[in-house]
Amino acid sequence: MLPIHFLNTRGENKGIPLTLYSIGWEHQVYMNRPVGFPVNQVFLTKKGTGVFRIFGLGELELKAGHVLVLPAGVAHEYFPLTKSPWQLGFIGFEGNSVNPILENIGLKQPKVMTVKSFSSLWSYVEKLWQIAKKNENDAVMNASVSLYSFLLELRKLEETNSESHINSAEHSPHENIRKIVNLLHEHYDEPLEMTSLSSLAGFTPQHFTRIFRKMYGLTPYQYLNKIRFEKAIFLLKEEPEWHVHEIAERLGMETNYFIRAFKKKYGVTPGVYRGK
Structure with missing residues (x-):
């Protein structure tokens, strides 16, 4: 099907x-x-x-x-x-x-x-x-x-399904990591320092990155960029009147860096991607 x-x-x-x-x-x-x-x-x-x-x-x-x-x-x-x-x-x-x-x-x-x-x-x-x-x-x-x-x-x-409720992060051994993930999704457009995030989670930067990668298959920084670029794709499609610099600003990224990083990931600039 x-x-x-x-x-x-x-x-x-x-x-x-x-x-x-x-x-x-x-x-x-x-x-x-x-x-x-x-x-x-x-x-x-x-x-x-x-x-x-x-x-x-x-x-x-x-x-x-x-x-x-x-x-x-x-x-x-x-x-x-x-x-x-x-x-x-x-x-x-x-x-x-x-x-x-x-x-x-x-x-x-x-x-x-x-x-x-x-x-x-x-x-x-x-x-x-x-x-x-x-x-x-x-x-x-x-x-x-x-x-x-x-x-x-x-x-x-x-x-009736006893498993239908959402599992509370408070009962998870990685509760703090999950809270950081929620924070990344809610504040992806803000400057987020990984050292501050690791401190907030209660780990050293190295241990924080190791646990995060084990849970999500990406480093915290890679995960943050993944959120930003998927949001960029959404905005390029849904907001045709927005300029590239407006989208970069909405993502919390400097325009030239956003364009270079976007081209590295997708093979074309944001403007060309939108045109296609």
Whole structure:
């Protein structure tokens, strides 16, 4: 089931309370969304195990048969937890009535759910995918009806899940490191000294870097730059009127350094990247 971005161009979605944005499933790899996703999403694990890290809140583990509802604009990252493939399905959706609908059925906050019949719920995903793939004249309306039915079915099939809460960092042996990661995501546009961060975490700079790399696969400085460049990509796409120096300033970076570093990472300057 290949991912499909269902971006309708017929203008038929005006006034429709729910509209499909994207749908599909894949063997999920590491993904970082420092500014969240533009629409609401539902994730469904068919096989394997993965972790969603919700910045500022904590972590949620998704095993086979688990479903996660993630509101739009929530900063997060996610990655497989085991060597075996993490088969993750997803549905992205928006609309004028999304927020009240999700609130009325109790799905407004990040939440992991187990369901009584995962196969029954997955059949709705397959139906939606077929509608999006064919993209016929009445696809937007049909997708809206099926999407609403899917959300109601999800609420109906929900079971109590003792693991649905976000794991508190206070019970983690690396609580302070996780707090530093949240700080990086919240203050990436400010001058952050690694020595100050290591002191804040209660470690020497060397020990801080060693533990951080073990947990996240990057040094703290590399992780900070990763956040900044992903934010840069977002701004280059979403803010076409912004000059490069404005984006650099928004990231807390000097303009010439930003341009050089961007070109080193992506092979082109920010201006050329935007043009493509």
